[in-house]
Amino acid sequence: MSDAGGATRRRGRPRRTESGDTRDRILVTAREEFSERGYEKTSVRGIAKAAGVDPALVHHYFGTKEQVFEAAIEVAFAPALRAPEAIGEGPLDGIGEQLTRFIMGVWENPTTRKPVLAIVRSAVNNDTAAAVFRRLIAAQVMRRVAARLESPDAELRVELAAAQLVGCAMLRYVIKVEPLASADPEQIVARLAPVVQGHLTGP
Amino acid sequence: MSDAGGATRRRGRPRRTESGDTRDRILVTAREEFSERGYEKTSVRGIAKAAGVDPALVHHYFGTKEQVFEAAIEVAFAPALRAPEAIGEGPLDGIGEQLTRFIMGVWENPTTRKPVLAIVRSAVNNDTAAAVFRRLIAAQVMRRVAARLESPDAELRVELAAAQLVGCAMLRYVIKVEPLASADPEQIVARLAPVVQGHLTGP
Incomplete structure (x- = not known):
């Protein structure tokens, strides 16, 4: 420096x-x-x-090697993961759309899709990589979103919302199931944002 | 025989x-x-x-090898995948809960969890295995669920519903994010069934 x-x-x-x-x-x-x-x-x-x-x-x-992996992921994603969009800053009633757009944006961008795909593949294949995923994504991102909610089951809510987004990314970008793989991103946002919002702030 | x-x-x-x-x-x-x-x-x-x-x-x-893989998956899962629960037979207004319970049941059962995990890992890692996944799961199961719906975007609806269930399985059983990994299955069914139902038959 x-x-x-x-x-x-x-x-x-x-x-x-x-x-x-x-x-x-x-x-x-x-x-x-x-x-x-x-x-x-x-x-x-x-x-x-x-x-x-x-x-x-x-x-x-x-x-x-685990620590190298963690450092490499952290340096690659820390700026994005600490971005206001990633932790759903802004009005709580728009958090569903904000998080959906953030995740879709990461996967739609060819520069970030490849390393994200590598992390997902690594975490699915290897328990050590899964542990790194839990520490970085779950602890640093999901917990911070949960902290914005007032519900006693805030963490579970965030994880079920994340499940909708993770599953969509899996089927669209990794397994490439049609018609989801070729659907217009805006159509997907329109479908998923209310679901994510419902998980986070619904009854 | x-x-x-x-x-x-x-x-x-x-x-x-x-x-x-x-x-x-x-x-x-x-x-x-x-x-x-x-x-x-x-x-x-x-x-x-x-x-x-x-x-x-x-x-x-x-x-x-691809054909051996397909035959091995098919023989292992065909009975389950052709079960009435897997294709959401029964009243359409209970299809969300039925499919959610079916998927949770497959993952909660130690006998089926291991081969399902192997298929998911293979499909995430390898394009050929992903193609087999698309043919078997997408074509044989999702299309049949879609055929029960009357919506013109039935296939996309089924895939977004599947995304919620796939993502939950990923975070709960593969990445093992807490508190989701230890949550009571009934609590998860209660949260996800309405979301799956909404994707399939909602406005």
Whole structure:
């Protein structure tokens, strides 16, 4: 982050900046490897090789493969997951449509669809990756949406709403069942937003 | 199926019965292999080895790996998938609860949960397995439910209803997000049945 070193940064490689660069390069590489191969088929050794560093350095910065995975997901999605849309900020009576549009937007965007698909595949295949999914998505996103509701069963409500959106993403983008896979996104939003809203704030 | 051969069936092995036995044994073995390893990691060679037959015999009876997979799924699930509950027979105003209970029942039963999980994992990981899923589940089950509805968008309605149930199964049984994973099944039925009903027969 510091600009110290200035023009000599690239060539002179002051220690602290280089270490930041290396860490970032490992993270970017890890994200690509996990996206490409999924959690199970990705190894710390493979990430290290692709990033041009020693595997020990990957362990030094991040720890276990699980921790590398968590860091890679977090850096890729934290900005999106902390966006006001992701946690349904704004009027509570529009939260169903807001969350539906947010999730549809993530899947409709080719840049985010691929890493999201990799996370879903990894979480479905592997218990460790599922645990990371629970910590990041469930704890950081769902809990924050739940905190906005006043119901004693707020967390269950959020999860059933998420189930509608997750299931739609599975059938539309992963399994590609027709006519859902080719349906107009606006038509889907029109159908799902009231359901999500009902789960969250209905009786 | 024929009892011809009677007591000598096991030892004497009349040709036609033996061939039926072998075919069945391959199917049972294939189902176990696919359940255990998923679609991608299972090979025709591996199935043949586990069934104690030549790989050529597996190809002879079923064709490609994709066709073995389809036959194995079909034989495992056809009875359940053709059950009246699976296609929502009975009064249309109870179809939401009936389908919700059917899907919950499949996942709550330890005997059916494992092969269903294997199919879901395979379909999420592999496009060929996803195509089999589409043909079997989408065409055979969803289309038949849709045929009961009078709406012009009946198929989309069924798929959005299925999305709610698929997503709930994913979060509860696969990713195991709490409190959903430990919630009382009756509580989930009470929440989801009206949503499924609404997708199918709502305005």
